[in-house]
Amino acid sequence: MHSIGIIPARFASTRLPGKPLVDLGGRSMIRRVVEQAQQARLSRVVVATDDQRILEHVQGFGGEAVLTHPDHPSGTDRVWEAYQQLGVSAGCVVNIQGDEPFIHPAQINALLDVFADASTQIATLVKPVVSDEELQSPHLPKVILGAAGEALYFSRHPIPYLRQYPESEWRTHHRYLRHIGLYAYRPAVLQQLTQLAPAPLELAESLEQLRWLTHGFRIHTAETELETIGIDTPEDVERALRHLATVGTAEA
Structure with a gap:
């Protein structure tokens, strides 16, 4: 392809x-x-x-x-x-x-x-949540999936809410997933996405992919265990440089 x-x-x-x-x-x-x-x-x-x-x-x-x-x-x-x-x-x-x-x-x-799969319109990545800090961070959107691996909803809040357990035990009783912001689209679908009006859920969570779900598009997912480092601040640059130093030491 x-x-x-x-x-x-x-x-x-x-x-x-x-x-x-x-x-x-x-x-x-x-x-x-x-x-x-x-x-x-x-x-x-x-x-x-x-x-x-x-x-x-x-x-x-x-x-x-x-x-x-x-x-x-x-x-x-x-x-x-x-x-x-x-x-x-x-x-x-x-x-x-x-x-x-x-x-x-x-x-x-x-x-x-x-x-x-010829039915795929949009694809993105999900990754298991590995700590309570990740689970509670609004900067790391969470996602819940249907039985076929399609995204049902994305949120900056931990989802689902396990009402029968204290929050400190949530990860013990449920396998939480967070979203990795890498997307792929069929070109015809990509064109349609750019023509959609903003949706209330998207504006509430500040997550663009909720616009697509609101308008009926399906988002397939693939799972990864690999971590990446996003760069948004000078502090992130320092973190990336430390990572490079560690990789360089490991390869020496």
Whole structure:
């Protein structure tokens, strides 16, 4: 199947301006994302940016990039514009977060595998919750699945609520899952998603995927045990550098 990975990368960031160009151990963050994605079974990897500096940087290290409109309301919209610019036909489009420099190729491949089922419209990743801190963190959305592995609902609150047990025992009695924000779509579905109006549940939780569920789209899931490190703040940069130092020591 012909599959395209598109990495939305905006220059503006309230907490970390110029985030895609931040240096992580001698390579920019966006370069690390591109190089990780290129190891997956993708036919093509393209950066979709709103900034000439990012465009030239990606092209400078041999990557492929397109310049997109600066005012897109979401990464989904930026991915759709980039796909249109490419003028090609693909079996699926993978939206790869531009602030995940250690994304695992196996995670991308797991999403591609979901599209072996012709009924798949959208696919995303889930990961078991491994601590009470993860379970209670509003920054790590949780998800509940139906019997066929499709997402029923996403929430920043722990779901389900186990009313018969104290919260300290919830993980003992239920296998909780959290959401990893990596998406893949059929191109025709991606186009439809960009035309949907915001939904009340989406606005309440600030989770875009609830708009899709509200409008009747199905989200298939694949499970991963692998962890990634998202970069949103200067503190996250320091954490990523410590990770790189640890990996370097382990490989020495």
